[in-house]
Amino acid sequence: MKEHWQKTLCQQLAGDCLPNEPLAALTTWKVGGCAELLVRPRHEQDLSLLAEVIRDHELPWWVLGGGSNVLISERGVAGIVIQMSGFDAITSLAENRLRVGAGCSLARLVRYGVEHGQQGLEALAGVPGTVGGAIVGNAGAGGQEIGERVENVSVWTPSQREAFQCWSRQECRFAYRHSALSSDHVVVAATLKLLPADAVEMRQRMEQALAHRRQAHAVGGPNAGSVFKNPPAGQAWKLIDQCGLRGMKVGNAQVSPQHANFIINTGGATAEEIYQLIHDVQSTVARHTGVVLEPEVRMIGSFGEEHEI
């Protein structure tokens, strides 16, 4: 049966179709197992074929963007892992609006806006990942969030027969590192509304953001940025620091000595070691301060039930 659906996809998809593909190199933590099948659809017909196969065989599926906010289990990911890298075009529309594909890197989008004298995303310079991942998690930095710039999002829901929909910004319900887009939805593209601005000034702001990041994020190893969201009152790094957890290790995973809300892979860490460390930090902070930190990174695959985060 398995061979049958894999064969159908690999024969008929225009994009890449890679059975048993290692995912670690596609993440910023550089850990994790294989995808049963990794696909990179190239156009809407590919998406329709994928949806048909997913529905007919009731297959699990998951979307991987730039891998900068995920922890993938060493046991790998069952079913189909979809990368939207083939959907990466940027088109200028009237009145400082841009249409951008989900697979476009956020870095390229930010640069495009700056070069065209458009304001609204320049503070996000240096945030890794794709536009799709940024929209789903409402990525933000330096007082800007991508959700503020979204006019609408093209959403593909493989499980539904009416699979393609257009969501307004209101329907996306953006909040701090959150949107209403769930694991049932795939961002295909979005229309963003930027503001007219001076290109030289925008370039300066972008350079400042990049310089700040080079200094603040020099944490000494592969990482996934902030592991925990900031709680409603206070900052996650301060609570972690207050509990004396800076530098704490599980195997080759370590709470960064430079930035207490980052966990680094010091070399050869496993996803399970990182998971265990996230769990230990979360439970220690809860015990000492009463605050249960919510992970910002998303856990993919199974990690054992004894230490649920």
Ligand SMILES: Cc1cc2nc3c(=O)[nH]c(=O)nc-3n(C[C@H](O)[C@H](O)[C@H](O)COP(=O)(O)OP(=O)(O)OC[C@H]3O[C@@H](n4cnc5c(N)ncnc54)[C@H](O)[C@@H]3O)c2cc1C
């Ligand atoms: C050094 C470093 C610094 C960082 N700094 C910041 C920061 O300042 N601000 C900030 O907000 N984040 C920051 N991050 C976190 C991360 O870069 C962002 O969350 C980013 O937007 C994730 O995008 P991605 O494409 O890598 O998503 P992934 O990590 O691949 O995926 C994240 C989630 O989004 C989903 N997803 C991805 N693409 C799609 C799609 N097309 N459709 C539907 N779902 C999708 C995935 O299924 C997953 O659930 C940082 C990370 C690192 C490593």
